[in-house]
Amino acid sequence: MSEYDMIVVGGGPIGLFGTFYASLRDMKVLLIDAQDELGGQLVTLYPEKMVYDVGGFPGILAYDLAQKLVEQAKMFSPDIRTSEVADGLEKTSDGMYVLKTDKGNSFKTKTILLAVGLGRLMPSRLGAKGEVEYENRGVYYTVRRKKDFEGKRVLIVGGGDSAVDWALTLAPIAKSVTLIHRRDQFRAHERSVKELFQVAKVYTWHELKEVKGDGQRVNQAIIFDNRTKDEKVLDVDAVIISIGHKGDLGNIPKWGLKMKGRDIVTDAMMQTNLPGVYAAGDVAQVEGAPKLALIAVGFGQAAIATSVAKKYIDPNASVFAGHSSEMNKFKKE
Structure with a gap:
């Protein structure tokens, strides 16, 4: 030994x-x-x-x-x-x-x-419909390579430092970045949150309901307002679930x-x-x-x-x- x-x-x-x-x-x-x-x-x-x-x-x-x-x-x-x-x-x-x-x-x-x-x-999962089906085919829990998101329509779920930082990091190279957070208070640094609203579309009080695709890749996400239950359909190429x-x-x-x-x-x-x-x-x-x-x-x-x-x-x-x-x-x- x-x-x-x-x-x-x-x-x-x-x-x-x-x-x-x-x-x-x-x-x-x-x-x-x-x-x-x-x-x-x-x-x-x-x-x-x-x-x-x-x-x-x-x-x-x-x-x-x-x-x-x-x-x-x-x-x-x-x-x-x-x-x-x-x-x-x-x-x-x-x-x-x-x-x-x-x-x-x-x-x-x-x-x-x-x-x-x-x-x-192990990543925390939401349990949204389609989340597991499209894991690593448009649904991700972290960003291993930024270039994978170049020119993509990206949806980020979360309100902590990681979610906000990824939005700021990907905004210059992605076609668009949307971030949803289930509350209106963020756990990220104040300066980062202020910049977030300048570079991304932000929906507070919103959650992810479903991820849709063509069987191969993600192409849509359904989000909803957790106060009114109103839904929105977003055209997306990637969903990053950053909830820890x-x-x-x-x-x-x-x-x-x-x-x-x-x-x-x-x-x-x-x-x-x-x-x-x-x-x-x-x-x-x-x-x-x-x-x-x-x-x-x-x-x-x-x-x-x-x-x-x-x-x-x-x-x-x-x-x-x-x-x-x-x-x-x-x-x-």
Whole structure:
């Protein structure tokens, strides 16, 4: 059975940075991710969106950011396994852990960093007529490639940041963009909502009733006013249902971790109630601190978690080993 200093569960931005930082601290690391491609939400939900809240980048395409993080994570050649789910966790008699996966594999480790974000992501569906029939043939839950919508009549369903951002992103290249939202209040940034009304046709208090097509592709959508029940028929080529994704943490909540809702509770050192097990990023709730679901915050949490884990493994090590500009200092502890 392979043994590691740390197993990082989750291949999103925080897991990737945690993998890099643990490797930088001369720890033997295994990264496990349930998705088939590293990058987490950056590649699964919004690969073509711009990310503005990461230090050093005035703006960077989400997919490009993911690739830079993957490159960084691989600098010290950690072991990486994708399309594999962390399933079970057992404590051994020597104080280590055995992590078991859905592939029947077992790995022994001294510490674990849980950076699973929302967990395995599945799109939230409306249940509208024709929605399933035309999935990936005109009905989509995210935009993987902007060019697929060039010159198309696009209908977007939703009122959050993702829905509004996609409307703004596609408006310059689509033939037309229409957005419907079941309320008149948006959960997106105020500046974005203001711009939305300038570039797209917006129907508030409206919902999607049915998606129609020719058997091959979508060509119409029926929407209705949820107050009056009046219906409108829209000629469309694509329907993007952007009402969120559901995260599945699998069996992780059964490992004996202290949870608050779907969040894993940690202290300020990112330690969970299980010795040697840490959490960082969207899945972590630091006791006594506000929760900010930002990549920048997760990076800091990952650095704290891996540094504390280094000290946990080797009491003679320093939590802070020095600045990364002195890289040799990290490798010679």
